[in-house]
Amino acid sequence: MMKPECLQSGSALRECLTSHVGPPYGVQIMTEYPSHVDVTCSDSVRLLNGSSLCSGRLQVKSNQKWSSVCEADFDLQDAEVVCREFSCGPPSVLQGALYGEVEAPVWSKEFQCEGHESALLDCRSSGSARKSCSPGKAVGLTCSEPVRLVRGASRCAGTLEFNHQGNWKTVSGFGWTLKKAAVFCQHLGCGSVVFVGQRENSLLGDHVNINPDCVHSGPALKDCATLGFSIYHLDLKCSDSVRLLNGSSLCSGRLQVKSNQKWSSVCEADFDLQDAEVVCRVLGCGPPSVLQGALYGEVEAPVWSKEFQCEGHESALLDCRSSGSARKSCSPGKAVGLTCSESHVRLMGGASRCAGTLEVKHLEEWRLVHGSDWTLKEAAVVCEHLGCGSAVYVGEREEFPYRSVWEIKPDCVHFQSGQIECAKSTVVSSILDLTCSDSVRLLNGSSLCSGRLQVKSNQKWSSVCEADFDLQDAEVVCREFSCGPPSVLQGALYGEVEAPVWSKEFQCEGHESALLDCRSSGSARKSCSPGKAVGLTCSALIDFRLEGGASRCAGTLEVKVREWRPLADYGLSFREDGYLICEHLNCGSTLSIEYRHDFSYSSVWKIKHHCIESGSTLRECVRSKISVRSQKIPGTYVLENVFFLDITCSEVLVQPIISVSSSMDVVSEAQQHWLQVF
Template sequence: MRWTLERVDDVCKSLDCGSVVSMRRIEETSDSYRIILEIICSDSIRLVNHLCSGRLEVMLNGSWSSVNEDDFDQQDAEVVCRELGCGPPSGLQGALYGETEAPEWSREFLCEGHESALLKCRSSVHKYSGKAAGLTCSDSGYLRLVDGDHRCSGTLKMKYMGEWRSVYGDYINMKFAESVCKQLDCGSPITVRRRRPTSREDVWILHPSCDGYNLMECSKYIRSKHDFTEITCSESIRLVNGDNQCSGRLEVKSNNSWSIVCEDDFDQQDAEVVCRELDCGPPSGLQGALYGETEAPEWSREFLCEGHESALLICRSSQLTRWTCLPGKAVEITCSDPDQVMLVGGANHCSGELHMKHHQQWRPVVPFYSGWFMESFQVVCHRLNCESFVSFEDETEEAEKLVWIIKSDCMKNMSLWRECVDDTSNSNRIIITCSDSIRLMNGADPCSGRLEVKSNNSWSTVCEDDFDQQDAKVVCRELDCGPPTDLQGALYGETEAPEWSREFLCEGHESALIDCKSISSSQKFCSSGKAVELTCSGRLRLMGTTSRCAGVLEMFSHREWRPVNVYKSEESWNHEAATAVCSRLGCGFSVFQEITNNSTERDVWWIGSSCLTSRFHVCMFYGWKEKTEDRLEVSCSDSLQSPNISVSSSSGVSKARNQGLQVFFGTSFSIICSSHHLYQGGIFQLIFNNSTTTLNNTLPAVNNSALFSFLEASSAHQGDYMCVHHVHINSQNLRLQSQQLSLTVLVSVSLTEFIIRHVVVLLIMVVSTSTLYVYFKTKSRRMQEPKRNRPVDDGPALRLRERRRRPLVI
């Protein structure tokens, strides 16, 4: 746990003491995880709301009382700020830090300003106004640079809680140094460097949010034997109100005051000296009134620099012959950016490890802990006169080396790099690959747009008649995008670029378009709207379900699909982040998201938490070869199944070809709407349309279904039905629509069908009756015939003899 001053102040308050006055490490035990701190709290005063600002309260008879604003003046405030180890008072006002119900202090302070404690001041019976005194102590006078070549350079020291200590922060850069230089009334910042102490020393460690202007308010803690910061400011010149630290209105310091320089007394050689003195590049602009008017006094001499001098005040000068500088004539300078970048060790100047020249030193560049956006890499590619950013790798070496570290916020504009660079030791290497020969222009993202090919330092369009699907596969692969999904002309706007003169003959496996075979194009010219325009599939997808709008989130990078994970995923993978993913995929919004454990480790793409709510094609991500079992899953609204619609009838439902479902006239029937997703509630809307009628009925969804009943089917019920399920999910109103159901009501049958049906029935009845009559009549006769009339069966021999005696009749 880091013992910041805010945490120590909480300790003082928990002990019913006043504000923290000081803390220091007095001993470090053999256990590196335990420290001993000495804390001194004020026993009589405190500022409520913050360490060095807030409503003043004084301890009286074991309770805290507010102080009347009318009983408190500047001298009293100076004593309070000094007693609490803060800077001199910069604000004194009642009711600034909120109202209070604390009892009021009963006396008026009469401090002279030199006392060491408020209660040592004289006092008298107070006057009542009803306003509690509020106080802000500044940090002015509590910063200094020591052990440098002059008072504006050296190790940064800060006096806090009564002690001077060196200062260090995870991200102290040129922007931070600019605020320090300004507070010390020095000129523009020149360098910021990190140094490692040779002996044990406690330093103030600053929170990354400290910007140099809020040192008293921002969080601090103590660490022993830690790096400290050296800053060099110009002692005599500064550029004011510019777009960056290498541009602005020139001011020169003389006799502790700053003066402007008239442009009539300043030329290109003078500007070269100024830019060099400030560690900027050569001057690229010199004019007046560019960076605003000023009321500063005018410099009284004309500079006569030769251009090689190291500082402006070293140049020869002469007394001015005039006394005033006309409005808009103050010298305003724009120096070029001195920082240079290059890619080292790659196949060409558009690939390799990123290096940067800063403060005249070439070093590798690595991202700050939060990573970089893809648009940050795109800035690098453009700076190197390359085109689309393709990919990057983050490799780790065994040994650490000195590197320049840059935040992603600063990467959006190369002119800001100088202000944001910090130096540190690191073992990472950033390998960047930019495309140096192709680009997609005017698309919605880096994976879509009009194709242009570079040749002889100029860009040309490609005619779609000279480009096929195999060529498109190579382009998408070269740009580290997914497979091509669309190939057409005129999709991304017209162009006036010249036409590429050859036809590509790719086989689809090549790594770059220019590696493909080609022949001279048979096209003499490309018709309007025929330039190749290509859409490659994006870098995101959801996998593991039958729907493209539900599953595990995966990202395509380095020509490989991997699951995505994010640091602090328990906090970051929420409805807002998942909805951003759904929106990017054109799948609506998130209805369900979770982090699942797959029990199988896989390589994943790690991305920064802020990526989830940004557009992924400009998202920052890491290439670390790490594995995890966690998966980010999401179900988007478009993945929910449409409701089902069906019909039932008391007389049954038939299905006729090309006529949909049929029910009989006069019978009762029902339309059933149902859904199969997990989200209960809502209402079902039944929409009916025919040539003359449109109806809307609604019923609440019970167990995700609703039954719409109709007592007697009539011709008015014949038409098209559709179910719509309205359900509220994750603060969103969702409308799920079924397919259309066509229903026909059979009102009557034709005469022919009637006759045929009845004839068939009568025939069946006649045949059945005749058959039964014959059967029963024959049986009855046999039963009534006398036995004597029946022939006696003497056996087979007798019958044989009788047949032999029977005469032959011819």
């Protein structure tokens, strides 16, 4: 085996080789990559010092020597042959000394390609001979990325294909979100990214795999592409003629319009709110929220020459009428800076607007959200965005038949910077259920079970004064958050009181299911002394139990987060921390912890390890999981292999009855050696 990153670090080939033994005889494994690497290099041309494999200073090989090429001996038709030889897209830039000065020796003849040749040295050449080349005249060539969109409504929409060694192959859709796929729109000369989807094909076929993380870190697409197999196609839609630059999200930035293959800045005087509504809708964002000049940088030449006169219903900005006047310049600070609101979010089918199945609206379409991988800590941002209280429950639910849903990675969700950047279209059956508290929340705490208490009434959040709140009230709040009983109740523990202040005293009896279900006094309070804001800490412990064994002290470990489920995980730190489970259950010490494979269909809890490592509580890091995955044949499913933890504690053993024979022989043996008790 040879690690590619070892070679890239500058080590010799021999230093990067390691011996590798394959799987045991009879064992079949599926790998992401083929077992052997096939490599094709260009025979006689190369590009040096470029920013990617498709750019650099051109050199030609003849008689085992590499020669520089002079700009006077090379034209656009020659460049087309070179770009095709490198399996890149057509030439986009041809400029002398772009990638360094000419070096001796210099290629002696002029290339006269017709454009159809498969290699540069197959082209005819002049009989003249050149021995030197002026400074700044070395051929610097940049080829475009070999990507295209096919079977779409325009050249900026469709299924993405990549040219691999002269053959167009579909790009695998795995791992691409809107934010990451924006790079394709840029390479295609299109506008902002609007939609990215993962579409299944019934047959496994050749695909080009392009690693999204590789592309996002800077290298060109070609540098990050490998040949592989997949059933997922990447469907992509970019805007044709508008884009937003330098924004904090995909729904904000400085506006530019494309016409005659050139991008032009737009002046604030030629653009109004109705025009902005059209742009936001084209980009799949919500309605415009901010329209302010120079918000995302100054105007750049060229400048769009006419005033837009949209009515608001148009499907594209260039479909709008425009004035006959022409503008050639725009004053500083007057470039259109536009911020559209993000995708709409709602919870449906629950007991209130703060509970139910999560749905996101994008491109005028409401879709469910794929439920995998969300924890309470990550779901808290959704509750905040909805104007609800704290996150109380997050779970994954199977719903058949399969449907198109949004897959949103929770660690990418930041509504302030553009939630839709994290979305991609996929077809699955597991969806996300979320419950937020309706009318109470804890702020600035160290966990979801601690913080400064606030209560919501008439769409406003009010602070609570310590004098109006006692331990019985705290028990109701902790239960409402699905946390353990209150452990600390202390004023200003999590910050000072903020206006407005809750006006009445709570008089809970302790059995109520919500704080606002409690009776309250008739007195009214308008202010609260400094240091007297209610700071509450509830226990964040999770309830454990052992099920299916001979007693309560043996069996499969289950965890309760509003409902009991097995804890299915492998490599969890219970190998170290698990020994505390028996002690927690008053079952003595731990005798054994075993991982058991299980292929059964079930809802389980899993732990996000990096969440625990970041210092969060176990309760915040539990995520819902269903051990079933959709198969490629409609109406069938395949079970996922999960690992359950079977624990046996010492208290499960029956108290032994020990008796020793009175035979002198046994006692004598015991005195000389040892006594064995069975």
